[in-house]
Amino acid sequence: MLGIVRQKMLEQSLKKIPPAVSVLRSYSSAAKQMTIRDALNSALDEEMSADSKVFLMGEEVGEYQGAYKITKGLLDKYGPERVLDTPITEAGFTGVAVGAAYYGVKPVVEFMTFNFSMQAIDHIINSAAKTNYMSSGQISVPIVFRGPNGAAAGVGAQHSQCYAAWYASCPGLKVLAPYSSEDARGLLKAAIRDPDPVVFLENELLYGESFPVSDEVLDSSFCLPIGKAKIERKGKDVTIAAYSKMVGYALKAAETLEKDGIDAEVINLRSIRPLDRSMINASVRKTSRLVTVEEAFPQHGVGAEICVSIVEESFAYLDAPVERIAGADVPMPYAANLERMAVPQVEDIVRAAKRTCYRSVS
């Protein structure tokens, strides 16, 4: 909770500065830069030292220092009882982790990518998500499932799917998708402390990117609230709602749009379930136009859900149909040029925003 108050103060102090990303970056020369990898690593480290019930489980999390080096150094610090290298048995080890969570310990299960979580999805949905309901509140499952989600580069159809919509459709799960280092730290800490199952969707291509972090983010009690989105860039002409890597693309699109006189407001969803419908609706009531951006398959996706939320609550405020930007409705192809076409690019977002403003898209 302290995080929101501090965040509001930060926002107010930043209001004096025009909210363009480049300016934010130069302001940050006073603040530290932190990569997502370090943010996640430090969050895990701090939570594990604060609570000895927290343990890590997954393939290559220990000796290999993490398949993407997120858990680097944790084996040396906390030993093999708390950082467990598992055999290749997603269904097996996820089930074991859920069973442990029934008895009050707090596992953080790493999937090498969320594609592999499909082998364990029975345990994520049936054993973890539904248990508190079925036991009428007697057994809660304080477990976190984390790992990279969505497309990487050239890894083919079986390694590139985004699972935000799948998990977010299931009651009993909380689904988070961080973008910046601040999000990564705050949301992972909140997820580990949360008494319910949380699916934490990272992005492999963002792991090496640095973001500015303020001192309150580096504090070991820093937490972000689950279920609240963040306005990354204030604007008045069109709302662009995105999560994970697409937030970066949306911010770049906003810079391009600014040159054409369109002032875009970019919302970083942060939490896919529960979705921050009130913030998105408030934004759309202000701008009257909405573009949703996601990397996932379009049908039954996050963008579709946001669109319905607007139609249900703010239909009278819309001046243009909602534009939904999503990945192509095909399994991810391998060839580099086809892959580029299968994933949204900045130009797609710019064109969609212009369409909502009834400007020509050329």
Next chain:
Amino acid sequence: MNSASCAAKISTQPFSLNPTSPASHDRPLVSPKPASLFLGSTRKLRLSSSSKLNLHRRSGTVVAVSDVVKQKKSKSTHSLLITKEEGLELYEDMILGRAFEDMCAQMYYRGKMFGFVHLYNGQEAVSTGFIKLLKQQDSVVSTYRDHVHALSKGVPARAVMSELFGKTTGCCRGQGGSMHMFSREHNLLGGFAFIGEGIPVATGAAFTSKYKREVLKEADCDHVTLAFFGDGTCNNGQFFECLNMAALWKLPIVFVVENNLWAIGMSHLRATSDPQIYKKGPAFGMPGIHVDGMDVLKVREVAKEAIGRARRGEGPTLVECETYRFRGHSLADPDELRDPAEKAHYAARDPITALKKYLIENSLASEADLKAIDKKIDEVVEDAVEFADESPVPSQSQLLENVFADPKGFGIGPDGRYRCEDPKFTEGTAHV
């Protein structure tokens, strides 16, 4: 099961042509774990394993059930195992695998190949030893480490290289990539990225072979399926489920474990309660065989028997091939966890060098013959690279193709009208 009685008979070790030292038979493969560390401390295992166990970690004990095998073995110990033509074919196939994979590494570092690339260097004996005994209609199912399985099965090097470059002339027109090689013509059923995913698929292919023979009455259908997978997969539930079903239904399948001791950075010994994988076969009612996977001739002998069993309808076999990958798990793996002494030990047992030595010592081929093959393969691989380079990238329209075999769905006929509106639709049989 007769595995207990067979254990007594195996002291003659019908399958090891060069028996390992007797002392290693009795040595336990895993050091006893201290009670406090419940999943095993890395350091404790490393200390005891690196000096002694890694190098002599195999017992020579072999479990063989079929008597036919033992008779065959005693006949052939004194004669040569292969003819000149067979020897040259095996050599050429292994050199093709090695040269191709080395070229893949080069191309990757030059940026022509991207994503995940898993190379097969060091394991060629397993692929060549098994796949060269198959017919065109037999099926092979593999994992992400599938380039060499594709080449051994007969997919042209050009098609595989183009696929890796992401060009439209690749075997999957650039839509599959390194980990998803498919070829209907050569009955290569993939190419699966998920560990253990291919095993049920292979079991299904074997099931179809039996189904065709018994239900569809194609009397001469004796197609065999080979499922290749690694040591890490043997801890996965799908593996055990399929051993059960294959033995239960006596399916014509051979489960080939390419045990290269490492699953990315996880040593087999740290991940497995009983590291002797071949023992898991008899638990499900099929023979489990262990063979030195760095020796193509030994692999071939075992393979002949296992494939023969399957073809005769006697059921599945589990074959564990002790092998090693010379490179890291993939081209992105820094390969820091493996002991250099272990790597050197296996590098000295390079299967290609061993076959070369055998051919020359037994006067089956001369140095000149082998050099000619080396040169020919170099040309084939370079030609494949050139072909792939010059091939076009897929056209934009290819993005949306092949999502479905029938995009309109069965209910709509070729003339665009609903089939169920055709008055003849429900007449007699279900033929439309």
